[in-house]
Amino acid sequence: MGQVEELPDDFDESLKLNDKHFKEDPSREFHANVDVPPPPPGAAGEDEAPFPINEERLKELEKDPLAPKMSAKMASVKSNTMEDIQNYMNKTPLFMTDIDNAGDEHGENPMLDAIQAIQNEGTRGEVAQNYREQGNEAAREKRWVDAKEFYTKAIAVLQAKVDKWDQPEDLAAEEKLKREVEEASFINRALANLELKNFRSTTLDCASVLKLNPANIKAFYRSSAALYALDKISEAEDAATRGLAIDPSNKSLQQVLSKAKERKAALERIAAKKRADDERTRKQKLLLSTALRARQIRTRKTNQPAEMEDAGIRLSPDPLSPESTLEFPAVFLYHMDAQSDFIKSFSEMNCIEDHLEYILPLPWDTKKEYTMNGVECFMDTVTGGLIKAGKKLPLLQILSGGKVEVVDELVRIYVIPSAKTGQFISEMKARKNG
Structure with a gap:
């Protein structure tokens, strides 16, 4: 809040800063009333x-x-x-x-x-006033930490339970002074906190001011500015509106209210978009779940799914149309050689052969064991066994019926050289029984 160029409430307006004599000797007004020790x-x-x-x-x-x-x-x-x-x-x-x-x-x-000792001489109100004036001096010089400390001391004197100061001769004047100093110390400490970006403390100080004086315009302004900085937009708008009800022409409050309304409108647009996105996501999930059930395709999720970035089961081309086609991420596992190929989108209407056609021959297959006619494909069953998956069958036909399941949204297909299928089946049985 470095742009706030505002002096404390009790800045001495009587000082003629532009007066010719004051410019010649700015200390003369002070020297006239101050004894130099x-x-x-x-x-x-x-x-x-x-x-x-x-x-x-x-x-x-x-x-x-x-x-x-x-x-x-x-x-x-x-x-x-x-x-x-x-x-x-x-x-x-x-x-x-x-x-x-x-x-x-x-x-x-x-x-x-x-x-x-000098600082503590006088009545409670006079001592608090002394701290307040020191706070004002620090505020004029924009020493906000020092200003905050002096105002805090003034407030502490006024709120101390033990009265260790001189007793006043004029009780009514003392009470008036204490009330004036308390309100000014709170509102000026609110300014210091605002400059120091202690926004929550600013709002608390302003609340204390409004308990003392519900018509203090600066309390409404500083509170609304702090609330806006905290992104508590509704509260900022409310504080600015209440202040303008007292002083409709206050430019500072008008500016805060305008900014709060703009921010509120932006937040409402963001919230509306999020609601629309959430509703779209909900409908997509519902339609996808319905499509899987209608095709009798079993799915299951584990606690450790494979990392696939944005790949997943989806309806294409329109996720919100029941007439769309299901697509699955799939992986070809060359189990006997510890190799694999990932396919991001495997349509339910395509068959295994459609993908093997552009994948084979494999660059690392020096023995030329992986050919279209020289491999067989297998998939895990729900019970832990294996089924032979026909290379020319549509994926939908392989997945429907409930014998296999799609785990963590990934279709797993073992591609095995025909000469090694016996060895593969033995290894998989041993794994199941082990």
Whole structure:
């Protein structure tokens, strides 16, 4: 959602960003109302060392008698490793990245303690407001992770069970402030989550906002945008519609609603096509099953079917016409030589000889044993025996009647040299009895 160019709800519209004087000195409006504190104790002056000087390392660096003497600032940098400098900087709140390692050898950091104490000064509403303002600053700079964290802290202060803050003098003003900060923190955290693509969290934040203020338009917009990103189109459409009922001219909501309607129409087209495809597949399966039963052809499936890509039993040319012809994938098994040929489409009206005519002679048959008149064909029976399949009989005549079955949609035909049929039959009987 990197295109969302929207400042938090409570961005200070009074800042005259285009004012001539503001352009000349953009800090002047802030300086007028902010007391600049003196430098903290130990802060580096013009020639003071910002980091402790490593004396041993400094001696190594100053061994060269021709090298100029380093200033305190330069010595503090040169005598420390990058890791040392990073550790020192981490103890300074401005550069702090790891609060767990920000203390000294006793785990203490006076500057950090002072800042945290300042952050917790005031009433519950004032402390939450402080976090909210820090979140707003981070949001203006598009530091969305930081913004989310500050808004979360503001919400945590408002929802904490234990009240450890100052008691307000004006209860009504405090309650008003807390309610305002809570709504703003939730809606602005929703923006941060939207930018971070935490879409579900966005919808939850927006739901919290709408409990506080059912007319918050930004909650409807950000919720609908997040729901659209989650492809929850009906919910996105509903959120956008509810928002437009409050503000019919809202362009952002209009855009989300338009996109949601387009996506909904596309999904409906996809669903309609899938339903039509499923219905077509169902009818094809029903018609195929009816055709097999009418021809008394037995079929069976196992747990380990052969890989045949898109080949299978089908009605051709029209799978939805009962007048179509059945076609089967088939394999010629040259059992005595451990070879085979796959036939993707074997019509029930064709015979074995029709296919052997273009397959024979076999390129690997150096003994010339496989000829049209020199082979016999066999098929497995349902009981585990064999039948002799006439080469000139239509496949339909061989398969009908229930003596053989088509296993895993594949017709298996053994092609055996006539001189070796006795050996083949003996091997198959031994396999059956073994």
